[in-house]
Structure formats: C-alpha cells, structure tokens
Amino acid sequence: MTTNIVESINSVLRFARMLPVVHLIDEITNLLVCWFRQRGELAMKSHSTLCxxxxxxxxxxxxxxxxxxxxxxxxxxxxxxxxxxxxxxxxxxxxxxxxxxxxxxxxxxxxxxxxxxxxxxxxxxxxxxxxxRATWAAAYAESIYPVPPEATWVIPENLKKVKILPPLCKVMPGRRKTQRIPSKGEKSRQKKCSRCGVKGHYRST
Structure with a gap:
C-alpha cells in the first residue's frame, strides 16, 4: 500500500497548515514556483532521451x-x-x-x-x-506568478456584492489533531516504552 499525493502534499505543508487561509495560499504558490523552477532547470540540463x-x-x-x-x-x-x-x-x-x-x-x-x-x-x-525528456520539460514549461497585492485587483461590481460565508461545520471540543489516522493495512508507528523499550505500552501502564 502506498501513500497518495494528497498525503505527500499534506506532509510538506504540515507547518503552513496552521496559518490563515491567505497566507496558506501564498505558501502553496511559493512552493509550486520553487518546484517548477527546479524541475524545469533539471529537464533543460538533461541530455538523455528518456527521463x-x-x-x-x-x-x-x-x-x-x-x-x-x-x-x-x-x-x-x-x-x-x-x-x-x-x-x-x-x-x-x-x-x-x-x-x-x-x-x-x-x-x-x-x-x-x-x-x-x-x-x-x-x-x-x-x-x-x-x-x-520532451514531455518532462513540457510539464514544467509554464510559469506560475504570485498573486498581486489586493489594492491592484480589478473586481467586477456584481462580484463585490456577493458575500461568501464559511462552510457550516461543527467544531468538536478538545485539541485539534495534527497527525493523520493511518489507513487499514498501513503500519502505525507505535512508541516504545521509556522503561523497557518494548512497543505496545507506556511507562505509566
């Protein structure tokens, strides 16, 4: 069983997930700009027929x-x-x-x-x-530009009147989870006991 691309992106953005939405989008944009630039340069420097x-x-x-x-x-x-x-x-x-x-x-x-x-x-x-190699280079040929400042945005009048409300969701009590739940068949990482070094229990239990 392999982890899909969503979990890979989730791991890369594990620190940026706690930021506000606008800053999170900026972080994702900067990450994609860096990836496209690095992979595009690698594709252009490669002289092999295949990737x-x-x-x-x-x-x-x-x-x-x-x-x-x-x-x-x-x-x-x-x-x-x-x-x-x-x-x-x-x-x-x-x-x-x-x-x-x-x-x-x-x-x-x-x-x-x-x-x-x-x-x-x-x-x-x-x-x-x-x-x-040509397909590899074409995948990263496009450029990703950052979002300009909000003061320079040109917004139509009909969109200015639209109010976007947050989704209706029930916030559960307690501390929010920061780690994903392992899927069925995936090995979960159990911590070892600090006293005997055996997995499956803790020092207090």
Missing part, C-alpha cells in the same frame, strides 16, 4: 539483462525470447509481452529489448512518450 530517474535507469538495466538472451522468430511480429528463467513471448506490433511489464509500464521489457537487438531496432523508439 533519467524513470525511463533511462530502467532501460539501461534491461539492456544489460537482454544481452544474454536468445531470440526465436515465430512469425513476422511475434518472437519467443529464451530467458532461462522466465521466457517471454513478445508481440512488437501490439507492444506486449507475456511478462506483462511491456504492457503495464509501456516501456520495453528485457524480452522486448532482446528482440530489438535481434532486429537491430532502437528500443528507445518503443517507449511511451510519457517517458521522454
């Missing part, structure tokens, strides 16, 4: 593994790759393999790379466009 952290590293590892495989041609589009451990039936036209990695990741598996070497084809051409 270095995802496609390029995986494909290079599979290139080494594919060099020790034998390819048997079945017909014009299907090839049986003898892996020695788990053979793969590759269909180049459909970009699929019986190991399912080519189908799910849309990145050539080691069996498909062995077929590409056998046919003297470029395995990079069979990778999805989502893994390319």
């Amino acid at each position: 270095p952290d995802l496609g390029e590293i995986k494909l290079r590892k599979r290139l080494d593994a594919a060099s020790r495989m034998n390819v048997v041609k079945i017909n014009e589009v299907e090839y049986n790759v003898l892996d020695g451990d788990l053979n793969g039936l590759v269909h180049l036209q459909n970009r699929s393999c019986t190991c399912r990695k080519f189908d799910l990741e849309q990145l050539p598996c080691k069996h498909a790379i062995a077929v590409c070497r056998h046919l003297k084809l470029n395995p990079y051409s069979f990778a999805s466009s989502y893994y390319t």
Whole structure:
C-alpha cells in the first residue's frame, strides 16, 4: 500500500497548515514556483532521451539483462525470447509481452529489448512518450506568478456584492489533531516504552 499525493502534499505543508487561509495560499504558490523552477532547470540540463530517474535507469538495466538472451522468430511480429528463467513471448506490433511489464509500464521489457537487438531496432523508439525528456520539460514549461497585492485587483461590481460565508461545520471540543489516522493495512508507528523499550505500552501502564 502506498501513500497518495494528497498525503505527500499534506506532509510538506504540515507547518503552513496552521496559518490563515491567505497566507496558506501564498505558501502553496511559493512552493509550486520553487518546484517548477527546479524541475524545469533539471529537464533543460538533461541530455538523455528518456527521463533519467524513470525511463533511462530502467532501460539501461534491461539492456544489460537482454544481452544474454536468445531470440526465436515465430512469425513476422511475434518472437519467443529464451530467458532461462522466465521466457517471454513478445508481440512488437501490439507492444506486449507475456511478462506483462511491456504492457503495464509501456516501456520495453528485457524480452522486448532482446528482440530489438535481434532486429537491430532502437528500443528507445518503443517507449511511451510519457517517458521522454520532451514531455518532462513540457510539464514544467509554464510559469506560475504570485498573486498581486489586493489594492491592484480589478473586481467586477456584481462580484463585490456577493458575500461568501464559511462552510457550516461543527467544531468538536478538545485539541485539534495534527497527525493523520493511518489507513487499514498501513503500519502505525507505535512508541516504545521509556522503561523497557518494548512497543505496545507506556511507562505509566
């Protein structure tokens, strides 16, 4: 089980969550500006065909593994790759393999790379466009601008008359929670007893 992107953002903004709404939005805007600038510069400096952290590293590892495989041609589009451990039936036209990695990741598996070497084809051409450096750079090509001062805002007259009320919610008594509740199947971090060092109880209990 993995934590979704909402929990990741929640962890980054764990200190800014206590700020007023306007300052929280400014903090989120500044964070996105920093992320877009850093990732955009990394994409422009990269000279690899695929994204270095995802496609390029995986494909290079599979290139080494594919060099020790034998390819048997079945017909014009299907090839049986003898892996020695788990053979793969590759269909180049459909970009699929019986190991399912080519189908799910849309990145050539080691069996498909062995077929590409056998046919003297470029395995990079069979990778999805989502893994390319151009797509990575295009994702961070836009600019995010800060919100100008309120005195410079141009607000139509019909919107000035609209009153936005806060949502109706019941504030529960007690101290507000600052940590999320672990989902089912996720390991909860239990604190150790300060006396014996064993989880599951405390010094007072």
